[in-house]
Amino acid sequence: MRLDGLRLAFGTLTVLPTPAPRQVNRVTAGGAMLLAPVAGVVIGGLSAAVVAAVQAVQPDADLLAAVLGVVTLCVLSGALHLDGLADTADAFGSRRDRETKLRIMKQSDIGPFGVVAIAAVLLVDVAALTTCIQAGFGWQAIFVATVASRLTLPWSCRTGVPSARPDGLGAMVAATVRPYAAALVTLAALTLLLALAWLTALLSAPIPESAFIGIDHAASAIPISLTDNPAAPSVALWPALIGTALAILLTTALALVATRRARTALGGITGDTLGATVELALPVALLTLALAV
Template sequence: MTVLPAGAPRRVDRTVGGRAMLLAPLVGALIGGIATVVVVLAQLVKPDADLLAAVLGVLVVAGLSGGLHLDGLADFADALGSRRDRETMLRIMKQSDIGPFGVVAIVAVLLLDVAALTACLQAGFGWQAILIATTASRLTLPWACLKSIPPARPDGLGSMVAATVSPTAAALTTAAVLAAGLALSWLTSSGIGRLLGAAAAVLLAVVTSLLTSRRARRAIGGTTGDVLGATVEIALPVALLTLALIV
């Protein structure tokens, strides 16, 4: 989930994959924490440059993810944009090149990320927003890997983690992320709006995951690694926009 070095697990199977999906929000919190440090430092050096701080924060998140999720978003967008049959869509997603729909999708989400984070910074809720949003965006992974969502193909990353998470486990993980987001908002700021924003950002990220997974199941028969990456990248601007509009 990141380019950060980590030891290899002793065992890699679907059980381990399911556990990894449940731990994904912690990875989001780690990425968001590093991005937070960059945003805060940028504001200390140049207090009136909110746009610059937002760009740096978004680039850190994308860089620490290795661009993997953005690549998945591009592949999924190209597949859906082709409006072809299931097999053709899967073939498009497996190709290494990026088409026009993929380019537009990447540009769109990055612009939304930067614009929304800039608005949050201007509202005095910047570093909290990026931390909540990156965590919430990774919360989409347990929901995208529910046992009711099959893999679209028998091989690939998606087949390792698809249909590995129970609804109860996903709900408990969501409750933990929601509680953490509310606590962060309550401890670092004042106003009911920011509490509502944090709650809405987390819950809308879950809704985004369910809707994206539903679209993928209808289009290609299930989920893939590209779909999982797309879900993360779509949920991030959704969470940031929610916070920008509410707080």
């Protein structure tokens, strides 16, 4: 059953080739939402690899690395969440009644609110990631933000949150994740990401001058770090740890606020509101990291 949930998570949340689950029901769907951060680890890792590769080839191309990293993430997720963001923005931007909002969200076209929402989110993603790259926390930032944004799915699908429709993705996954399970997954993700932040700060720290006792003074004056690139900026430990923890905290809070808003305006969640929450959580996480590191 867990394997089916993992297969459904990758099949739904990524474009990566994945075997179809043997059966799809609400139990499997709940497992898929609970394991959504695992899919985030994979596509976040691939996007981080793109950022790191661009920096290795052209260290000064910070904006290019950020753009390609964000584009890679969009491609790997099939732009599914961006579509949900656009539909949700159009629906809520209409300021109409519940039935009209739900009807707008089912339409295939994108209105002005949807276009602005997509453009704004992508611009913030690229700008914040560029800042993180310049601070020496680039590929780590997109990895952290991708995993953190996918943590919104188990919290959005926790028990007590109904579906706005009797059918569709929202009906399949609504109220399928117990809060304690979402909390355990969040704790596991937090542990992993804090370890990454700690290792980044450790490996980028400059070697103190005391380590060069007995070495020629001129040579010891050269700034050396534990990384292969001595010119790379040093990442401070506490800002990296605090930024990572805050990114997890704020994206989780966003999921709680978003589901409350969806219940008030729509009567529950839909597949579109889930995608919108993921896409809003990504810039929130990246901005948090950009301001922290």
